[in-house]
Each structure stands twice: as C-alpha cells, then as structure tokens.
Amino acid sequence: MRRPWILLLACVLAAPAGAKPRSKARAKAKAVKLRKIALTTLGDLAAERYAAVIKRLSPELEKNLTEADLQRAWEAAAGLYGRYRRHGKVTQNVVKVRGAAYTVFDIDCQGENSRFRTRISLDKDEKIAGLFFLPPLTKIRKRR
Numbered sequence: 001m002r003r004p005w006i007l008l009l010a011c012v013l014a015a016p017a018g019a020k021p022r023s024k025a026r027a028k029a030k031a032v033k034l035r036k037i038a039l040t041t042l043g044d045l046a047a048e049r050y051a052a053v054i055k056r057l058s059p060e061l062e063k064n065l066t067e068a069d070l071q072r073a074w075e076a077a078a079g080l081y082g083r084y085r086r087h088g089k090v091t092q093n094v095v096k097v098r099g100a101a102y103t104v105f106d107i108d109c110q111g112e113n114s115r116f117r118t119r120i121s122l123d124k125d126e127k128i129a130g131l132f133f134l135p136p137l138t139k140i141r142k143r144r
Contacts, residue, residue, distance in 0.1 A: 031103075035092060038105040038120045041128060045074050045118075046084040058127035065131075077133040082112025095121075102129055114138050 037056065044052040050067045057065060078084065088108040095102050102121045109116050115137040121130030 031092065034103050034122055034126065035090060035105065037122060037126060037128075038107065039087065039090070041120055041131075042087060042107055042109070042118055045070075048074075050074070053128070053131075056128050058123050058125070058129045061127075061129060061131075070131075073133065077116070078111070081109075081114045081116045081133075081136060085110045085112065087118075088115075100124070104130075106134075108137065 041053055041056060044050075048071070050070045053070060054062065054065070054067050086109070088110065090108075091106045093104050093106075095104050100123065102123055105120045105122075107118045107120065109118055117134040117137060119130065119132040119134055120128060123129040
C-alpha cells in the first residue's frame with residue numbers, strides 16, 4: 001500500500017522544480033533573442049543597411065536619428081577605426097535608468113586600424129534605445 005504522505009511530498013517537491021526551469025529557459029531564450037538583435041544591428045551597419053537599423057530604433061531615438069545621420073556616424077567611425085572586419089567578445093548587462101530597464105550590449109569589434117567597442121542598448125520592447133561607437137581599445141594604426 002502506498003503511503004499518501006510520500007505522494008504529497010513528491011508533488012510538493014516537483015512543483016517548484018518544474019516552474020524554475022521554465023522561467024530560466026524563458027529568460028535564456030529572451031537573452032539569446034536580444035543578443036541576436038544586437039549582432040544583427042552591427043552586421044547591418046557593416047553591410048551599410050542603414051534602413052534596416054532605423055526600423056529597429058525606439059520611437060524616441062527614431063525622432064532624433066535619421067538614416068543619413070546614422071550613415072555619417074558609421075562612416076566617421078570607419079574613418080577612424082578602419083573598415084569593420086569582425087566582432088569579438090559580447091557582454092550583456094541590464095541597466096536601470098529612471099525606472100526603465102535596458103539591456104546593454106558591449107561588442108568588441110576589430111577594424112582595419114584598431115579595435116573598438118560598439119554599445120547597443122535595447123529597451124523593454126526590444127527596440128534600440130542607444131547606439132554608441134566608443135573610444136578605441138587599441139592604439140590606432142596609421143593608414144599607409
């Protein structure tokens with residue numbers, strides 16, 4: 001004969017164990033999706049697909065950043081760091097500003113003349129709320 005308390009104990013122990021992995025799995029899937037958005041954005045910049053990047057901007061940023069502005073900013077970065085070659089390490093952090101949470105990606109990049117970092121911030125709606133080309137990580141080599 002089965003003991004009812006064993007069955008009850010099994011149910012109690014199984015419930016939390018089932019809930020946590022699902023929420024962890026959901027959080028991991030969300031993180032992977034956001035990372036893909038950030039890396040796709042960098043790829044679109046490198047391929048000069050500025051309209052694709054503009055479509056991912058938050059409404060606030062879209063009001064202040066035109067496709068021509070974005071192109072000028074990327075070309076200025078390329079003029080300094082050299083043509084984009086590849087990305088390296090990607091770090092992801094959540095930052096809260098004025099009560100809003102942003103997922104911030106710092107992406108180490110290799111240009112022809114220097115290593116540099118691109119910072120892409122995504123809002124709760126998975127839209128780009130910030131896009132920055134940070135100072136070089138290595139000394140800039142002069143072009144020959």
